[in-house]
Amino acid sequence: MTDQTSQVGKAVFVGNIKGGVGKSTIAVYLTDYLRQRFAERSIMMIDTDPQGSAFEMLEPHSNGSDIKFLPVGDRYDGVNVTTLDGILRRMLAEDNSLTIVDTGAGKMGDIWQMAMLCNTMIVPTSMSWTDLRPTIDFIKEIDERKADFGRITPHVIVIPNRTSPSQRNFNVLSEALQEVNAIMAPPISDLSAARSRSASFGGIKAVEGSRFHTEIERLGEFIVDYVVSGELDRIYQQ
Template identity: 25%
Template structure:
């Protein structure tokens, strides 16, 4: 070992994915908040954002923040020819974080719309899965179907070497009122998952990914959502305390 260099660890990075087969539910916005929140809150940690969305919304917005401990990965190599996730390449990017010299390591994945659980084996290697949804009937239906597919994926016991599935947390996103949140909670009451805190709608979200010479839009949304982002990042750092298989919907 080179004198003065910290010994390299083989510990797996704490890994979180924002996923839902439905588009337009806020995966990229929340992945952006999570990545920036972890990087600003944990100054001794590395943060890698892996953007699986072909639109590359979150990664394009965060490229300017890249430095020695904050990195962004995107590109067609993360997808197979049929558009499904390239599990091997994704796992390779996650596992390379084992070799860096930071005391803590985080990987944030921004899932693509259309990705189905049955072709996403890399999900077994995530610590927690955050599933954004709105209160629209279409989003609720898609979320139910997606969670059902996740339970089917994680119930497969054919490979004893396979890691246990992550905890599933539904994130009510861009909610207008407490009544809407209660409506969503009732609609998802039969799901075996956690129900997270709601993120209430703000006009700033519409401008979050507008192209600008500076980072003003991102700074505004990040500042406005500080309490929520603090809760969101704590959810990841404390994910080991969550039961991976709650028997019913449990509100956090």
């Protein structure tokens, strides 16, 4: 019998109030990997970062129906948030769909309003306390908002980023995450490795044979196992 939890639409929010932690790069490569992995599924990328870097990278590898640019920030009114709400509700109602929402750094109000529309949140961070401290504070705020609304979603997944390729000890991050309601995903060692392959984004195939490709593949399968399958939903419902 097919598990109905794995069939329902999923929405993944990639965010962190801290800038420069690799949100857009992770979002576009993860989207492209999952499109290759699930050719039969409807997989959409929505870029809400006013800089539009994720849209710029992925748009040449997409068709008009599976990528959107809806900037949300101080210079934009609520129209794009309302449009985003409508798109996500439609996608979530579509079996086997997956929507990835990339965001920029910004005020908690803008980020929270969008995050509440999704059932999973990916939070990249380096192991440096310069990034880790505001990241943990950000997740604490997410936990508080969920508690205020009596919600268990969005489930939070933290991705260690810019780690040493030889690093095996993640105790600093593990201990920090004990303060919040989040799980840790497999690490990404060097996002610049992808950019060094080409001056322009070439998708997941362009980085085949690299450590970065292996790490994105491992991260993608983690998302498949815990998000696409509905496993996180089942864990938290218990």
